[in-house]
Amino acid sequence: MNSTQATTEAAPPTAKPAGPDDALEARLLAIEAAARFHNVELDREELRYRRGTQPEPAALVAWVRDGGLWAKAVRMRFGQLLKIEVASPVILLLRDGSAAILTTADPARNIVWLKDPRAPSSDPPVAVDELRLSQVWSGETLLIRAIRDLTDENAPFSFLWVWGVVRHEHKLLRDMFFGSFALSLLTLVPPLIVMTTLNRVLTYRSVSTLALVGIFFTIALLYETLLNYTRRKIIYVVGARVDAKISLHIFKRMLRLPLDFFEKQQAGEITYKINQVNKIRDFLTGKMMSTMLDMVALLVLIPVIFVMQPTLAWITLVCAGLIALIIMIFMGPVSRAIGRWIQAETQKSSVLVETLHGIRTVKSLALEPQQRDLWDRRTATSVQLKLEASDLANWPQTLVNPLEGVMSRGVVLLGALLAITTPGSVDPGTLIGFMMIAGRVAAPLIGIARLMDDLQEVRLAVGFVQSVINNKPESANPSAGLRPKIEGALQFNGVNYTYPGTKARALDGVTFEVPVGTMLGLVGKSGSGKSTIARLMQGITRDYEGYLKLDGTDLREINLAHLRRNLGVVLQENFLFRGTIRENIIAGRPGLTLTDAVRAARLAGAEEFIERMPNGYETWIEEGSPNLSGGQRQRLAIARALIHDPRLLILDEATSALDPESEALVNANLTRIGKGRTMVIVSHRLTSLTDCDQILVLEKGKVLDMAPHSVLLERCSVYRQLWLQQNRHLERPAPPRGGVAVLAQGD
Ligand SMILES: Nc1ncnc2c1ncn2[C@@H]1O[C@H](COP(=O)(O)OP(=O)(O)OP(=O)(O)O)[C@@H](O)[C@H]1O
Numbered sequence: 001m002n003s004t005q006a007t008t009e010a011a012p013p014t015a016k017p018a019g020p021d022d023a024l025e026a027r028l029l030a031i032e033a034a035a036r037f038h039n040v041e042l043d044r045e046e047l048r049y050r051r052g053t054q055p056e057p058a059a060l061v062a063w064v065r066d067g068g069l070w071a072k073a074v075r076m077r078f079g080q081l082l083k084i085e086v087a088s089p090v091i092l093l094l095r096d097g098s099a100a101i102l103t104t105a106d107p108a109r110n111i112v113w114l115k116d117p118r119a120p121s122s123d124p125p126v127a128v129d130e131l132r133l134s135q136v137w138s139g140e141t142l143l144i145r146a147i148r149d150l151t152d153e154n155a156p157f158s159f160l161w162v163w164g165v166v167r168h169e170h171k172l173l174r175d176m177f178f179g180s181f182a183l184s185l186l187t188l189v190p191p192l193i194v195m196t197t198l199n200r201v202l203t204y205r206s207v208s209t210l211a212l213v214g215i216f217f218t219i220a221l222l223y224e225t226l227l228n229y230t231r232r233k234i235i236y237v238v239g240a241r242v243d244a245k246i247s248l249h250i251f252k253r254m255l256r257l258p259l260d261f262f263e264k265q266q267a268g269e270i271t272y273k274i275n276q277v278n279k280i281r282d283f284l285t286g287k288m289m290s291t292m293l294d295m296v297a298l299l300v301l302i303p304v305i306f307v308m309q310p311t312l313a314w315i316t317l318v319c320a321g322l323i324a325l326i327i328m329i330f331m332g333p334v335s336r337a338i339g340r341w342i343q344a345e346t347q348k349s350s351v352l353v354e355t356l357h358g359i360r361t362v363k364s365l366a367l368e369p370q371q372r373d374l375w376d377r378r379t380a381t382s383v384q385l386k387l388e389a390s391d392l393a394n395w396p397q398t399l400v401n402p403l404e405g406v407m408s409r410g411v412v413l414l415g416a417l418l419a420i421t422t423p424g425s426v427d428p429g430t431l432i433g434f435m436m437i438a439g440r441v442a443a444p445l446i447g448i449a450r451l452m453d454d455l456q457e458v459r460l461a462v463g464f465v466q467s468v469i470n471n472k473p474e475s476a477n478p479s480a481g482l483r484p485k486i487e488g489a490l491q492f493n494g495v496n497y498t499y500p501g502t503k504a505r506a507l508d509g510v511t512f513e514v515p516v517g518t519m520l521g522l523v524g525k526s527g528s529g530k531s532t533i534a535r536l537m538q539g540i541t542r543d544y545e546g547y548l549k550l551d552g553t554d555l556r557e558i559n560l561a562h563l564r565r566n567l568g569v570v571l572q573e574n575f576l577f578r579g580t581i582r583e584n585i586i587a588g589r590p591g592l593t594l595t596d597a598v599r600a601a602r603l604a605g606a607e608e609f610i611e612r613m614p615n616g617y618e619t620w621i622e623e624g625s626p627n628l629s630g631g632q633r634q635r636l637a638i639a640r641a642l643i644h645d646p647r648l649l650i651l652d653e654a655t656s657a658l659d660p661e662s663e664a665l666v667n668a669n670l671t672r673i674g675k676g677r678t679m680v681i682v683s684h685r686l687t688s689l690t691d692c693d694q695i696l697v698l699e700k701g702k703v704l705d706m707a708p709h710s711v712l713l714e715r716c717s718v719y720r721q722l723w724l725q726q727n728r729h730l731e732r733p734a735p736p737r738g739g740v741a742v743l744a745q746g747d
């Protein structure tokens with residue numbers, strides 16, 4: 001009875017004719033509810049950064065995964081829905097673009113209970129049968145679960161981790177194992193044929209046996225070709241997949257590292273170290289894989305040689321053992337020598353990077369000879385160490401050579417000797433056959449020994465990658481944290497901060513508070529801690545003492561991405577990406593158009609020069625923007641910071657590098673820019689701060705005073721001194737602002 005009643009009642013998601021926005025809203029609500037079930041707050045902003053306004057299931061899955069949950073989009077049938085154990089919400093993606101949440105399934109009555117995500121949570125779920133559901137649902141389902149262990153995402157990088165990624169391809173690896181096994185059986189064919197030819201065909205002059213052998217040989221050859229083709233294919237498919245996985249992972253982890261890390265290390269060094277991951281991958285999917293596969297052959301070959309001739313088989317094995325021993329002995333010293341060489345290579349490459357990075361300075365100061373000299377010396381060291389390492393590595397190879405010869409060819413002589421001394425123990429065919437197989441036994445054994453050699457280099461590579469990737473990330477879980485609406489009220493309370501590795505406090509008991517919409521100037525001598533305050537506000541460093549609150553919320557509690565998305569920051573030096581002016585202003589923010597770019601440019605005082613450019617907003621900027629003046633670059637950076645209308649704008653010496661005219665242009669706009677938002681302006685030129693609501697004076701990390709310009713002139717001697725230093729020329733003629741008049745009286 002209940003079921004008939006249920007079927008007459010339409011499922012809520014289908015009942016309302018949903019518009020596309022409404023439908024999407026339902027989908028997002030459903031997913032958010034499912035995530036909340038696992039105590040994860042998803043950020044819609046994140047989804048906007050994934051392509052498209054109508055997100056594909058794949059984008060939704062990625063969104064949920066970025067939030068730290070397990071998600072998968074699957075296609076299910078009604079029967080499967082009935083059987084599903086609803087331990088956590090299951091989301092049905094409906095045809096109209098909306099979604100429904102499956103709460104329970106009732107296989108006995110053939111119905112499922114669904115909830116409309118838009119309905120109030122007090123509403124009971126609705127029962128739906130197969131027919132009704134099939135009208136609105138094509139089978140697309142989103143499964144969301146908590147991740148039981150975060151190992152994959154947060155596990156430290158190590159050789160084992162990479163090996164885990166390789167092992168993940170176990171199906172392909174298994175195919176490869178069987179393929180190799182089959183191949184090694186086939187490798188027995190040529191020796192067997194030679195044996196047969198020598199022993200039977202030649203002895204009995206049997207043409208029919210020869211023909212048979214010929215046919216057998218041809219078939220085996222075809223098989224071998226095919227198997228080899230497949231094996232190579234599997235190896236490179238596995239290689240490509242592992243490569244993609246590792247690359248994605250490494251890049252993601254690198255982006256999560258804090259800014260401090262990048263400031264401490266040269267970009268070139270980081271690049272070099274990260275690129276070492278290619279070595280690890282090549283090793284695992286190349287040499288190691290093929291050696292392992294060759295090892296499979298030993299399973300077949302070793303028993304066969306013992307059956308053929310035990311004495312010769314023992315000789316072969318002893319030689320192989322000696323080879324392994326030699327290589328093991330040399331392994332340590334050789335790898336240390338290689339390590340020294342790699343160290344020198346790193347130092348050498350850092351000269352290259354430094355020179356390229358500072359090529360302007362190098363050229364303008366005519367530092368070429370010094371840089372060349374440095375490069376020469378580093379190259380010499382590197383070459384020297386490389387020679388030493390190669391010299392050392394040459395020894396095991398040299399010693400192994402004769403043993404290898406004995407294994408593959410010497411056995412013939414020994415076999416012949418054996419045949420003479422103990423007649424009947426070896427016949428000529430067996431001898432030749434044995435020789436051919438023994439060669440195949442030697443190859444993987446030597447391969448293994450060589451592998452050990454490479455393993456050292458790979459271990460070094462792992463160390464390099466680890467030294468970058470395994471640093472503490474900026475936040476353990478990028479999706480964690482509050483996402484309050486940011487208005488811009490700022491509060492520092494007893495903030496102390498000491499840069500790691502230094503003794504003196506960069507900030508010492510900094511306490512101040514400004515309400516929403518304040519234009520706050522920060523002044524102080526060089527090194528007084530102005531930039532440090534700006535850094536703390538951006539969450540670049542979070543290990544300060546005391547409290548830093550944004551609209552009353554502790555900054556450490558706020559989600560980092562959310563915080564930075566709501567800030568606008570302009571520094572003294574700003575990086576413009578390759579692309580058009582419009583693209584640079586919009587900077588990949590979704591949903592923004594040329595109109596927004598124009599508005600931001602106008603506010604930043606950049607409109608005037610952009611419109612004079614040959615292609616206007618479509619003018620192409622090269623990396624490092626050589627075709628723009630410093631002032632133009634800076635105004636673009638300000639426009640970029642303003643494009644998303646941030647409530648809190650930080651300008652750290654943003655106008656310091658500008659010529660007076662451009663500075664005046666930007667300054668004239670500052671009041672306009674500051675309308676409706678909090679602005680923190682760090683500047684050395686006090687004239688540009690006279691309009692600020694409040695000016696904070698810092699000295700050696702301590703707050704000396706905070707007041708408007710005119711008040712500070714009166715009561716803060718440090719501020720007065722700074723002002724006087726910069727504005728002596730203004731003293732005698734009519735002062736521009738009341739402040740100086742006050743000062744003149746005070747003096
Ligand atoms: N990355 C860093 N590592 C170590 N110490 C630092 C670092 N950055 C700044 N400091 C130190 O912290 C103090 C404050 O530096 P900060 O950059 O905040 O000064 P500032 O007022 O912005 O100076 P300037 O006007 O020159 O930009 C200085 O004594 C400086 O030596």
Ligand SMILES: [Mg+2]
Binds near residue numbers: 530531532
């Ligand atoms: Mg500074």
